[in-house]
Amino acid sequence: MSDSNNMTLNLKIWRQSTTKDKGQIVDYILEGVSPDMSFLEMIDMLNEQLVAKNDDPIAFDHDCREGICGMCSMMINGQAHGPEKATTTCQLHMRSFKDGDTIVIEPWRARAFPVLKDLMVDRSAFDRIIEAGGFVNVNTGNAGDANEILIPKEAADLAMDAAACIGCGACVASCKNASAMLFVSAKISQLALLPQGEVEADQRALSMVEKMDELGFGNCTNEAECEASCPKDISISNIARMNRGFLKAAITSKTK
Amino acid sequence: MSSSTQSISHNYFLSSVVKKQIMAVTGLLLCGFLLGHLAGNTLIIISPDAFNQYGHALVSNKPLLYTAEAGLIVLFLVHLTMAAKLTVENNTARPEKYYIKQKTGRGSTFASSTMPYTGMIILIFLVTHLINFKYGTVYMTTINGVEMRDLYKTVMEFFAQPIGAAWYAFAMVAMAIHVSHGFWSAFHSIGIFHNRYTPLLRKAGIAYAILVGAGFASLALYGYIQGVQA
Ligand code: HEM
Ligand code: SF4
Ligand code: FES
Numbered sequence: 286m287s288d289s290n291n292m293t294l295n296l297k298i299w300r301q302s303t304t305k306d307k308g309q310i311v312d313y314i315l316e317g318v319s320p321d322m323s324f325l326e327m328i329d330m331l332n333e334q335l336v337a338k339n340d341d342p343i344a345f346d347h348d349c350r351e352g353i354c355g356m357c358s359m360m361i362n363g364q365a366h367g368p369e370k371a372t373t374t375c376q377l378h379m380r381s382f383k384d385g386d387t388i389v390i391e392p393w394r395a396r397a398f399p400v401l402k403d404l405m406v407d408r409s410a411f412d413r414i415i416e417a418g419g420f421v422n423v424n425t426g427n428a429g430d431a432n433e434i435l436i437p438k439e440a441a442d443l444a445m446d447a448a449a450c451i452g453c454g455a456c457v458a459s460c461k462n463a464s465a466m467l468f469v470s471a472k473i474s475q476l477a478l479l480p481q482g483e484v485e486a487d488q489r490a491l492s493m494v495e496k497m498d499e500l501g502f503g504n505c506t507n508e509a510e511c512e513a514s515c516p517k518d519i520s521i522s523n524i525a526r527m528n529r530g531f532l533k534a535a536i537t538s539k540t541k
Numbered sequence: 542m543s544s545s546t547q548s549i550s551h552n553y554f555l556s557s558v559v560k561k562q563i564m565a566v567t568g569l570l571l572c573g574f575l576l577g578h579l580a581g582n583t584l585i586i587i588s589p590d591a592f593n594q595y596g597h598a599l600v601s602n603k604p605l606l607y608t609a610e611a612g613l614i615v616l617f618l619v620h621l622t623m624a625a626k627l628t629v630e631n632n633t634a635r636p637e638k639y640y641i642k643q644k645t646g647r648g649s650t651f652a653s654s655t656m657p658y659t660g661m662i663i664l665i666f667l668v669t670h671l672i673n674f675k676y677g678t679v680y681m682t683t684i685n686g687v688e689m690r691d692l693y694k695t696v697m698e699f700f701a702q703p704i705g706a707a708w709y710a711f712a713m714v715a716m717a718i719h720v721s722h723g724f725w726s727a728f729h730s731i732g733i734f735h736n737r738y739t740p741l742l743r744k745a746g747i748a749y750a751i752l753v754g755a756g757f758a759s760l761a762l763y764g765y766i767q768g769v770q771a
Binding site: 297299310360362363364370389391394395396397459461462463464466491494495497498501502503504505506507508509510511512513514521522524525526527528529530531532534535 | 553554556557558559560561562627630631633634635636637638639640641642643644645646647648649650653654656722725726729730731732733734736739
């Protein structure tokens with residue numbers, strides 16, 4: 286890591302003290318940014334300087350910093366988790382940027398994701414959707430022998446792919462309609478594709494979609510910006526699966 | 542999640558998923574109508590008499606005419622109502638806009654992001670279309686001893702004006718853009734996804750869009766050229 290590679294960046298960062306505060310973009314100049322830093326380390330560096338000056342550091346969510354928890358939500362130059370495909374903000378490195386670049390950093394924006402402070406948003410709307418049915422509630426008995434229930438490899442693969450969703454909310458943030466359909470369809474699919482989850486598949490689809498609508502997310506227009514922004518490459522084929530599952534459940538539901 | 546503890550207050554048929562499915566089905570039926578309409582209209586190029594006789598046959602069969610008209614009105618109204626409702630909901634789902642927003646370049650297309658606008662153009666076109674042709678100037682002609690409306694003359698008069706032909710062609714381009722996304726999108730909304738066939742459906746949608754767009758627009762161009770020569 287040679288110092289000559291270090292960059293000076295013009296940062297435009299959304300500052301908002303509370304949910305009710307109006308908020309605004311604030312300009313910062315940050316010098317000596319190494320291309321080897323992660324994006325979050327870059328913000329850490331800025332925050333250290335702010336703290337040293339007795340300024341309020343920039344609030345942002347993060348936890349694992351290894352791309353698995355889904356906390357590090359932010360819009361970077363108008364793209365969820367920044368410009369790289371299938372990459373969370375914590376896994377994005379400053380080598381994706383050039384010396385002298387202007388970088389705009391904003392929180393996710395959606396009615397269902399109110400801003401708490403600066404770049405932090407409240408994503409508990411996702412928890413409400415999971416609570417509405419994103420689990421298996423039937424008694425499956427004691428743990429059986431391995432491979433006692435045979436699952437086709439294809440179904441297992443599709444379920445695993447859907448289960449890769451880390452609930453980060455980038456799909457909602459990048460969608461022009463702030464639709465949560467990619468997240469919800471992944472959570473429905475990961476269970477519906479497996480025998481234990483299939484039992485409650487109808488009710489699950491109905492309840493989770495109902496909750497999603499109630500929370501004020503938008504409607505899908507099949508643009509696929511969600512899939513393109515998803516750090517886990519969740520496929521919109523899950524949305525099609527949810528659509529047909531929901532329709533089937535709505536026509537054949539035994540409840541009500 | 543047992544049914545006894547779950548209170549279901551919501552009407553499934555007004556859920557986001559089903560509203561999209563209603564759009565999809567009405568949109569696909571309208572796509573079918575466009576094909577039929579285009580096939581009939583190409584008679585303009587074949588001969589004025591053939592076109593007029595076709596038109597006469599359509600309006601002479603009253604039960605068929607009224608059923609078809611009623612069906613089309615319902616399709617349009619339902620498609621439009623759902624479009625308006627979904628679009629309003631989508632706009633309220635993000636009350637605070639981004640300072641900057643950039644597409645990934647890996648997802649949305651021009652067609653997919655302009656559906657409400659191309660839809661609006663189609664709607665305005667539809668009104669002018671009915672005013673200009675169906676409720677336009679009525680000329681009469683006699684073919685093989687049968688008196689009938691000379692719709693050919695009305696249409697050709699309209700296309701002979703540069704503004705008329707240009708507006709028609711412009712609206713047809715907008716419609717082609719609308720269906721180029723709408724076609725495959727409708728299948729996805731209904732729940733059809735296939736690793737092999739979905740990419741084919743996307744191509745088929747574009748082919749369909751070019752066919753109807755270029756088909757209708759070329760009729761306008763044909764009429765314009767005829768007018769210039771006349
Ligand atoms: C001949 C006329 C029309 C045809 C063939 C047509 C076809 C379609 C199709 C196939 C879809 C896709 C549905 C889906 O993705 O599930 C669609 C969506 C849509 N249409 Fe139309 N449409 C027509 C007229 C209109 C009109 C008059 C309007 C509005 C004034 C309109 C507005 C929309 C909107 C807003 C969407 C939603 C886009 C989305 O959710 O992806 N359309 N249309
Ligand atoms: S589907 Fe992708 S973008 Fe959406 S919450 Fe899951 S991991 Fe994040
Ligand atoms: S901090 Fe956990 S995914 Fe980025």
